[in-house]
Amino acid sequence: MAGPLPNEQLQTFKEVLQNQGPAAAAAMLNAYLEEQDNIPLHIAVTGETGSGKSTFVNAFRGIDNMDENAAPTGCVETTMKVESYPHPQYPNVTLWDLPGIGTPNFPADKYLQLVGFERFDFFIIISADRFRENDVKLALEIQKMGKKFYFVRSKIDNNMREATRSQRDFNAEDTLKKIRDDCIKGLENQGIQSPQVFPVSSFDLHLYDFRLLMETLERELPAHKRDVLLLAMPIVNLEIINKKKEALQSKIKYLAAASALVAAVPIPGLSLAVDLTMLVDNAIVYKNTFGLDPKSLQSLADSGGVPLHDLRAEMKSPLALKEISREVVLNMLKVSVFHVASLAAEEGSRFIPVFGFAAAAAISYACTYRALTTILDMLAEDAQRVFKKALRLDTSV
Ligand code: GDP
Numbered sequence: 001m002a003g004p005l006p007n008e009q010l011q012t013f014k015e016v017l018q019n020q021g022p023a024a025a026a027a028m029l030n031a032y033l034e035e036q037d038n039i040p041l042h043i044a045v046t047g048e049t050g051s052g053k054s055t056f057v058n059a060f061r062g063i064d065n066m067d068e069n070a071a072p073t074g075c076v077e078t079t080m081k082v083e084s085y086p087h088p089q090y091p092n093v094t095l096w097d098l099p100g101i102g103t104p105n106f107p108a109d110k111y112l113q114l115v116g117f118e119r120f121d122f123f124i125i126i127s128a129d130r131f132r133e134n135d136v137k138l139a140l141e142i143q144k145m146g147k148k149f150y151f152v153r154s155k156i157d158n159n160m161r162e163a164t165r166s167q168r169d170f171n172a173e174d175t176l177k178k179i180r181d182d183c184i185k186g187l188e189n190q191g192i193q194s195p196q197v198f199p200v201s202s203f204d205l206h207l208y209d210f211r212l213l214m215e216t217l218e219r220e221l222p223a224h225k226r227d228v229l230l231l232a233m234p235i236v237n238l239e240i241i242n243k244k245k246e247a248l249q250s251k252i253k254y255l256a257a258a259s260a261l262v263a264a265v266p267i268p269g270l271s272l273a274v275d276l277t278m279l280v281d282n283a284i285v286y287k288n289t290f291g292l293d294p295k296s297l298q299s300l301a302d303s304g305g306v307p308l309h310d311l312r313a314e315m316k317s318p319l320a321l322k323e324i325s326r327e328v329v330l331n332m333l334k335v336s337v338f339h340v341a342s343l344a345a346e347e348g349s350r351f352i353p354v355f356g357f358a359a360a361a362a363i364s365y366a367c368t369y370r371a372l373t374t375i376l377d378m379l380a381e382d383a384q385r386v387f388k389k390a391l392r393l394d395t396s397v
Contacts, residue, residue: 022261022361029258033251038092041221041228042119046098046138047126052154052202056126057095059202061087062234062296064303071097081105082115089288093232096120102134112141121225122217123149131183136190148220150196153183156208157201176208203303206236206391214240235291237391238384244289245380252372255282260365273364274333274371276326283324283375290383292320297386304390314385317378332378333371 017025054071065073087093099106142149163175187195198209227247259275301308
């Protein structure tokens with residue numbers, strides 16, 4: 001999640017290390033990491049009652065409608081007020097289930113003020129059929145406020161099912177294109193220029209245009225919020241696993257530097273000095289981010305219609321298979337210790353001039369860096385295999 005520590009900050013870091021010592025330098029890095037982890041992302045989801053807002057909010061957060069933390073769905077008037085739903089793994093990311101525009105408590109002309117539009121990074125306007133006058137009014141108001149909006153045409157699975165029944169020469173791509181184009185034309189006729197419309201099924205995020213919606217959001221968000229979105233976004237293809245991995249990888253140098261300066265402890269029997277607690281904490285974050293925790297895995301099995309045990313069979317790393325503990329991480333390090341330690345000794349000396357480390361801290365930095373990278377690689381590879389299986393992609397590659 002951390003972008004590169006800007007050059008002037010690297011200079012400040014070296015000065016702090018020299019003048020105030022390792023504890024102060026580590027505190028500086030930790031503060032930087034914490035700041036990055038707490039960058040907020042507020043996603044507003046709005047549309048008429050019954051259009052599928054709550055189901056979309058739940059699907060985005062990777063939880064199904066039956067989950068105890070789910071936004072309530074399917075009632076006659078489920079969304080009467082502004083409700084916030086934090087992402088389960090990344091609470092800095094919040095989805096907001098907003099009441100439909102034009103409901104008695106939320107008249108169109110006061111809507112944006114009433115829902116507190118300033119806090120939102122962008123708006124998703126959902127409709128289960130064509131977009132209406134109120135949706136258009138809202139989009140134009142959002143635009144006036146200098147914010148972005150995206151149209152989601154929900155429940156596409158229903159349309160696809162109907163089309164397969166009613167069209168002899170059914171073609172999924174053509175049907176999708178027709179629905180998309182009809183929505184775009186309808187919106188253009190009502191005065192929206194080049195509207196972005198994404199046909200989606202919240203029950204099958206890996207199908208249809210949800211992926212395109214994610215790519216568009218990622219492209220159009222300000223740079224410092226991109227990784228925030230990436231880490232929280234649901235995994236709907238293998239590319240997203242790679243992008244999440246990159247976002248997590250970019251943080252490792254800071255984590256390793258901070259811990260090498262103050263918290264690294266030599267591990268008996270291993271030529272390694274690392275902060276085991278930090279490794280465990282981050283391994284858990286990686287596992288959850290890749291959806292390999294038991295709850296996410298179960299939900300993937302259910303939605304993909306693949307037995308849980310077939311998904312677990314794809315996981316090779318004990319970090320994925322077992323509950324992550326100090327013991328599990330330590331054993332993992334022992335197995336790959338030759339790899340980790342020999343490379344670490346070689347690499348350690350490279351960081352003495354970069355960060356201004358003492359030699360011992362440089363070696364510890366390299367050990368920690370290697371250990372975290374190894375953990376990340378293992379879990380990312382398992383995630384790739386699991387998702388290939390769940391999405392029924394060719395597993396032989
Ligand atoms: P809200 O009132 O806008 O929050 O709508 P809900 O999320 O409560 O959804 C209304 C109904 O539509 C519920 O019965 C959902 O199960 C159903 N629904 C929502 N999204 C989808 C979807 O993508 N596909 C299908 N087939 N049904 C959906």
